[in-house]
Amino acid sequence: MTTTAPPRVNPWALSGFWFGTSFHWLLLFAVLIPADMLRFVGEADKGKSQGLLIALGAAIAMLLPPIVGAYSDRVGRRLSLIQWSVVVNVVGLLIMAFAPNVWVYGLGFLVLQIGNNAATAPYSALIPQVVPPEQRGRYSGVMGLLQLSGQLLGGVVGALVGFQLLPREVTFILIAALLLFTSTLTVRFVPEPPARPAGPAAPRVNWLALFRHGPFFWVFVTRALFGLGQYSVQPLLQYYLRDVIGNFRLGGVDLGNAVTANSVMLLAIVAGGIASTLLAGRVSDRVGRKPVIYVAGTLMAVAAVALLFAPNLPVVLALAVVFGLGFGAFTSVDWALGSDAMPSAASYARDMGVWHVAFTAPQFISAPQGLLLDWGNAHGHNLGYTLVFGVAASFFVLAMLLVTRVRGVK
Template identity: 65%
Template sequence: MTTLSSATPRVSPWVLSAFWFGTAFHWLLLLLILMPHDVVRFVGEGQKGTYLGVLTAVGAVMALVLPPLIGARSDRSGRRLPYIRLGVGVNLVGLAVMALAASALAGMGGFWVYVLGFLLVQFGNNYATAPYSALIPQLVPPEQRGRYSGVMGLLQAVGQLLGAVTAFAVGLLKLPVLVSFALIALVLLVPALITLRGVREEGGAAVQAPRGPTLTWRQLFAYQPFLWVFVTRVLFALGQYSVQPFLQYYNADVLKQRDATTSTSIMLLCIIVGSIVSALIGGRISDRVGRKPVIYVAGTAMALAALLLLVAPSYPVALALAVFFGLGFGAFTSVDWALGSDAMPSASSYARDMGIWHVAFVAPQLSSAPQGALLDWGNAQGGNLGYTLVFGIAALFFLLGVILVRNVPEMVGRRPLTQPDGNL
């Protein structure tokens, strides 16, 4: 069997995290800038929230099902890199289909071609995600995962920063939609190649990974560290997806920005700058004091920012709150991968279990459909009630995540289970 080593780090954290940099750029520009803009062009103002929410939710179904299945297959084969290669290839094909549909814009028929392209993007990206997610717990010792997770969080923030700057430049220069999709494809592909070339599978210098029990799904969720990490990640993701898809509409409807695309890009820049400041520091701190204290501070900051955005008196104040939210978000992402990796119970099923853990982030995207409908309904009542409901719900989810993360046992420095019988 071809495997990767978990004994010592055999790859730089920057090389290992490069693919996540490209993925962060990809999703920020696609989900937060291009898709909201394209949906309005396809369906009009009156149904924009509903259709964007449905599109996001349909993609989330793919992301919900695929990672655990592909992760289990990757575990059985002992390979990670071939899955990443194939997934990136399909992802690029999907981007091409979306670009062609958006540039043609042939009414609702074009919209369904756009949806098909988005499904290909989701299929490809999630096909690669579970095998890729297994690399941190498999290659990095527990006592160094905070540092590696911090680098991953930092590169995620930098990728998002580059995405926001690109969106601003594209809007300012009025570049064709094909250019935006071509940039997404390029920035996804190059970092993916860096990771693929930098991670060695056996046949190089890698060592057999430690084996352990392959737990059933019931046993996996009976393992308390995994259960509570999964639950709290769901809550934080619910908070994020209650607001994130609708930021462009918030800028237009609440902050009264004439160029909502540009103002949203600037707001995202502020969030990302805050994230960069806290990302690398948070990961290193978590290796010393534990993951949970960082989560407490991060989640509270995000909840406060979501609530205060409802009463922001002006766009500059909203930008200051965006920086504050980013400080919390960066700290959270800096320990997110470390917390998830620490909670993996068995070395024999890292990819499957990380794929299931990834579901905790993806499944809440399904809430975008009802949240979009709630947004449209509330706004139809007047007074931007929809934004009050959606942002308030986001704050509630963040606070619940902070409260329940207390149930996660502190796992820093612990090794996965190795009992052959799979007992917990």
């Protein structure tokens, strides 16, 4: 039986959507949601309210991608599903932008999560479906670079929000416009992958059976641990800067407030990430994915612990660059490692949808970490930050250790 060769696609076009969605999530999690929660519920409940909101979104992010992915595999469509899902995502953004209270705001966030996660499963299937295995490191590196570039732009926009040069409502509209533009570029310039040859339909979503495939299971676990580390601290950095650092002077410039300082910190993380992303992706094609993961986990864990001892904002920013170097290295091999571990070409979207859950389900950690932050700070001076950052570092170390269990992937 002859099969149609997968289409060759430009890696930059393939990764366009990921640029927009990275810009989208950075501004939401690191800038807009923390500030809006403080505005809606006040100081005492900011941590737990934000954690609950993100956890509710994570429930959708955990359940929806495998279901949509299985449907995408069955009907053989990727791009149209991405396009319509992004429209739902944009509706959620607009609801959040003009919400009069925290309840409507939360509803908008749930609509947004439905749209974004419905797009993720068919989009995630594109790399293993159209990229040859020997080039996945390069393509994953480009995707990581555009992910970090989207976050870089998000940090710049976040600084404008912090300086009160950009109204929050306009920021939500800007996110929606960029997400529509970048997703349209991907849909327009990436050809619909050819349908798989006729044969048995992809099996129904069966998580237990999928996890019995050893390489997939351990890739899932290590990706989840990296996600737990990231979501333990990312939504709380704005509060950390305000409560622990306090002084927002950088050289002779006073950044003025924690929102602006947080955006500058995120820019430092992204700058470090961009410096390592493309190089690490290409290196992984030669020496393997695991050595890159070892370096990434070490850098991220060290930086997370060292932040507890940072005396001022310049030191915080230097540590942010170190963290970014590790985060960029991890990002550059993340998609390649996941693609290498897929058990079957007949169910790419479903399985990549399940794989994506490893990075969205950890958003649940924001709720207990938010509670831990509020509890710790109530019982000791900044004790909550010591607990939260320490837990995050332990997740990174554990991920680095367990990636050794991934068999058949170098």
